[in-house]
Amino acid sequence: MHLKKKLKSWRKKSMNSNNFITLIIKMIGTQCNMRCEYCYEHALGDNDHKKTSTSSDVIEYLKNFLDYHNVFILFHGGEPFLANYNEVAIVANFIKNNFRHNYRVQFQTNGTLLNDNWIGLMESFGDRISLSISLDPIGKRDLRHSNSFDYRKKVIENLKKYVSRIDNVGIVSVIHKYNVLDYENFIIDMNKIGLKNFTANKYKGDLGVAISELEYVDFLKKIAIKYIKNKWYKTINLEPINSLFSKKNKLCIYMADDNKCSYFKTFYGVRDSSEYCDHVVNKNILKIGKQCKNCSVYSFCGGGCLAEIKDETFCDARKELYNFIQRIKHENN
Template sequence: MTTEQANLRIPGPAEPLSVILKLVGDACNINCYYCYEKRKPYAGYDKLPLDALARLLDLAGGRPLSLELHGGEPLLYGMEATSDLLRLLRGYPGNISLSVQTNATMLTPEWFDLFAEEWPEIDIGVSLDGDPEANRNRVDYRDRSTSERVHVALEMAAARGLAVGLISTVTKDVSRRPEETLDFVAGFDAVKALKFSPCFDFNVMPKRIPVGNRETMLPLLPKGEEHAGWAITPLEFSAFLVRAYDHWRGSGLFRRFLLEPFTSVIRVLAGRDTRFCHFAEQKCAFVLTLYPDGRLGSCDELGVPDGLLGTIHDLPSLDVATSLVTNPTLRDGLDELLDKCVGCGYRSTCGGGCLATRMRYRNSAFYEDYCTHRIEIIDHIAADIARERVASEH
C-alpha cells in the first residue's frame, strides 16, 4: 500500500444515484452471444414487483435518481405493467431522469405511444452493433439476424422526431469495421448519440447454450483463461478507437452525433466533468442494480454474487448500500484497484477506467494492457486537439 491512497468515492446522503432496474432479469427474446446478464444466477422470479420498486423509492428519500429500465429485454415486462411502473415513479418526491435500454426488436407504435403519454421525456437507448455484418452476434434463438427489426424501429423513431442513443458493443466483427460502422449509424436520422462499449469477454462462460445457437457458439467459447471468440483485447479496442476517432473527426460526423468514449475524453482533457463512470470519480458506489427477487447489487457489470449488497426489503437505507459496508470484500477490492492509479500521470484524465473490467483482468496478462489501451486513446485525442489549437493560432 502506498502512502497516498485513491479510495473509492462514496456518495453523500443527498447525491444523485443511478439505479438499473432489471425488470425481467435475464429474460430476453433474442440471444446475444456476449450477454453478461445470462451468466448471472436467477432464482426464478419473472418480473420486478412494484413493492420492491416502491421500497427503493422510499429508501431514496427524494434524492435525485437516474433510473434505467433494463433486462434482459425490458419490453418483456409488458405495456400494462410498464404503465403501472411509470405511474409509480411519477409519485416520487424527488427528481427522476428515466431511460430504457432495449434491443428494439419489440418496439412498436404502441410502445412509442405509451412512452409519449406516460413519460415523454424518457431517453430511449437501442442496442445495435452496426450493419448486419457487424451485428451478427445479436441473433435470435435460431441464429437468425435481428438487424432488420431494429432498423424498422429506428425509422419509426425518426418519423416521430425522436432522438435515440445507440450502444454498439465492439466485438471482433465490429473491431474490423470502424469506418463502416460509423457511416452505417449516420444513416439513421434518429441517432443523436453513439457509445462504443468494448466486448472484453475474458474467461467467461454462459450458463446454457440454446440448441439453435450451439453450432455457431460452441467453437467460440473460451478454453481456459482467454477471450471468447467474439471478444476483443484492450489493445484491439484502442486500435479500433483510434481509427474510429479519426473518421468521426475527419468526416465531420462529430457534427452529426456525440460519440463515447471520445466525448468524455475531450471533456476531461478540457478540465470538465463527465457523467461517464469510466472517466469519472463517481464509480461503482454511485450505481445500484435492483433485481426481480429484491436483491440489490452495485454496478450490474460486477455480477452476482460478487456485487451483491443485500435485499431491498432488509436494507435500512440506500446509504448503507452505497457505502458497500455490506460487502467489504468488494469495497476492499475496488479500493485496491484504484490504489494502482496513485502516481500515474494519467490519473486525472483516465479516472481509473471500468473497475468491473479491471477486476476480471486482475492477475491476467491483460491487466497492464487495460491501462495501456486507455493511455493510447487519451494521447491520440490530446495530440489531435493540440494540432487543431496550433492550426487555429496560425
C-alpha cells in the first residue's frame, strides 16, 4: 500500500477511536540556529523551555503512552537536530522496541542541519517516519533569518540530496502579506526537486505582516482553483486544501470537537509538560463558545485554533470558504 494511503487509513482509524494522541517532544526546548521573525517560541520567555532533556527524561515521559493504540510522536524545537544525536538515537530505539500499536514519528526542522546520520536514523523507522521542513516563499520580504549563513541555499541543497531517501517529506510554509502572491511559483519550484507534500499556514501574529482570515481564504480559493485546474492533485498533496475537500478533515484548526486540544501533549522537560499543544503558550485553553456551536458551518469550521485571537473577518471568511468548497464539489460531481 502506498504511504499516503497508509497514513490516510491510519488517520481514519485514529479519529474513530478515543485512544490516540500527538506527543510533541522538545528535547532542546526552544534552542534554534535561526531567528525567524514570526516564531511563536519567542513569546515563551521561560528559561526551562531552553533546557536540554536527556534520553532518559524523554523515555520516562513516553512510557505513559505505550498503551495508546495510535500515537504520533513529533520531535520539535526550536531546532530538534541541535540535540545530541546519540541521545535522540536512544529515544528512537525505545520507540521502535516498545510502542506495540500504531505509531508514527515526525521531525519538524528548519532543514539546515540535515546530514547522513540524521537521515539514517529516520530511515530506520521505515514507513512510520515523516520529515517536515519549514520553508517559505521569499516574496517581497523573507521573515526567516539565520544567524550567520545562507539558510535557504543550505536547505535547498539538503532537499536535493535527501528527498529521495525519505518517502514522506513535506514543506510547511507560513503565509503573510509579503509572500502570499508567491506561493504558487514556490510549489512549482519545490516540486521540480522532488517535493510532493505542502502545507500553507496563515501567520497569526501581530507584526504588521499578518493577513486577515478573509485574505487567507481568498488565497486558499485561488490555490484550490489552480490545484484542480492544473491537476496538481495527481502528484501533489496540498494542505489544508486536501483536508478541506475531504469528507472528514483531520486538521485541528477546522475540527469541530470540544476536546481537540487535549489530543496533543507537549514535553518541555522532566518537570515541565503540557496537556495541550505547543501553541497554547499560557496553558489556559479556551472553550468553544455557543456562538460557534450554533453557527451553520460549525461542523466544517470547528471554531478555528482555540489559542488564536480571531480577527473581525473570521466568521464571514470561514462561511465563504465553506460555500466555495461546496460549490466546487457540486460543479465537479
